[in-house]
Amino acid sequence: MIRFNSLSKVWPDGTQAVANVSLSIGRGQFCVILGPSGAGKSTLLRAVNGLMKPTQGSVSIDGVQLSAASERVLRQRVAMIHQHFNLTDRMSVAGNVLAGLLPVVSTARALLGWFRPEHRTKACKLLQNVGLSPTHLQRRAGELSGGQQQRVGIARAFMLDPEVVLADEPVASLAPKISRDILTLIRDAARERGTTVLCSLHQIDLAREFGDRIVGMRDGQVVFDGTPAEFTDARVRALYHGAQWDDQPTRLRASGNSTQEHDLPEPALA
Numbered sequence: 183m184i185r186f187n188s189l190s191k192v193w194p195d196g197t198q199a200v201a202n203v204s205l206s207i208g209r210g211q212f213c214v215i216l217g218p219s220g221a222g223k224s225t226l227l228r229a230v231n232g233l234m235k236p237t238q239g240s241v242s243i244d245g246v247q248l249s250a251a252s253e254r255v256l257r258q259r260v261a262m263i264h265q266h267f268n269l270t271d272r273m274s275v276a277g278n279v280l281a282g283l284l285p286v287v288s289t290a291r292a293l294l295g296w297f298r299p300e301h302r303t304k305a306c307k308l309l310q311n312v313g314l315s316p317t318h319l320q321r322r323a324g325e326l327s328g329g330q331q332q333r334v335g336i337a338r339a340f341m342l343d344p345e346v347v348l349a350d351e352p353v354a355s356l357a358p359k360i361s362r363d364i365l366t367l368i369r370d371a372a373r374e375r376g377t378t379v380l381c382s383l384h385q386i387d388l389a390r391e392f393g394d395r396i397v398g399m400r401d402g403q404v405v406f407d408g409t410p411a412e413f414t415d416a417r418v419r420a421l422y423h424g425a426q427w428d429d430q431p432t433r434l435r436a437s438g439n440s441t442q443e444h445d446l447p448e449p450a451l452a
């Protein structure tokens with residue numbers, strides 16, 4: 183379980199990116215983070231792999247505070263899928279997937295391409311699972327289409343069977359039809375292994391389709407937390423435009439997964 187305990191981040195320029203967020207995300211959950219640009223989604227995700235040091239509060243995974251977990255251990259347990267794929271373009275597809283082993287393999291071995299046969303077999307199997315054929319293995323990653331590159335990114339992320347996968351806008355650079363395929367691959371790979379997924383998205387329809395749970399952020403705060411069915415059009419408007427909540431009492435009911443209720447955003451002035 184991932185637990186955010188009163189997490190806040192104020193950047194040195196004074197920007198409050200995350201404001202006192204408390205959330206618990208159960209093992210194996212596909213949790214979608216939605217919200218306007220600048221809401222704090224990426225900052226929140228980056229707190230889970232130690233890339234962002236919180237100003238206040240903490241994050242724990244299965245009861246272990248991240249500040250106590252070594253970076254190396256953390257990188258084995260938490261993998262990331264990026265909007266712009268973050269592949270090494272000049273390296274082969276196989277090499278990029280094997281790079282998912284870097285937390286456990288020395289850089290020298292990786293540079294020399296010395297990987298164990300079982301690791302190579304695993305990389306091939308993962309590539310097959312994301313729909314890439316053996317003919318892709320030795321191609322340079324930079325030659326592939328965006329959708330294919332993200333498939334490589336998914337295979338790389340699952341190379342060490344992480345407990346948590348952070349996907350920061352994984353389909354924001356892709357066409358809608360491909361987006362659905364890519365999210366299906368992430369969801370299926372996670373389900374097979376019981377991996378928890380924290381995935382930020384822009385598309386409401388995809389959030390509703392893929393999320394077991396939707397967390398809506400605005401101005402660094404969690405302003406919605408519930409199931410896709412509870413994420414009504416009025417709540418979508420409230421999340422993006424700060425519109426008056428027209429179908430709810432003054433506080434948003436927290437879902438069964440959440441540990442606390444959250445204040446509603448201020449309604450926009452007419």
Ligand SMILES: Nc1ncnc2c1ncn2[C@@H]1O[C@H](COP(=O)(O)OP(=O)(O)O)[C@@H](O)[C@H]1O
Binds near residue numbers: 193220
């Ligand atoms: N490294 C940084 N330094 C200063 N401000 C930052 C940094 N990263 C993000 N921010 C600011 O923090 C806020 C939240 O950003 P971010 O988490 O990237 O939001 P989102 O992913 O929802 O678009 C924004 O105002 C952004 O400009």
Ligand SMILES: [Mg+2]
Binds near residue numbers: 224225
């Ligand atoms: Mg972002």
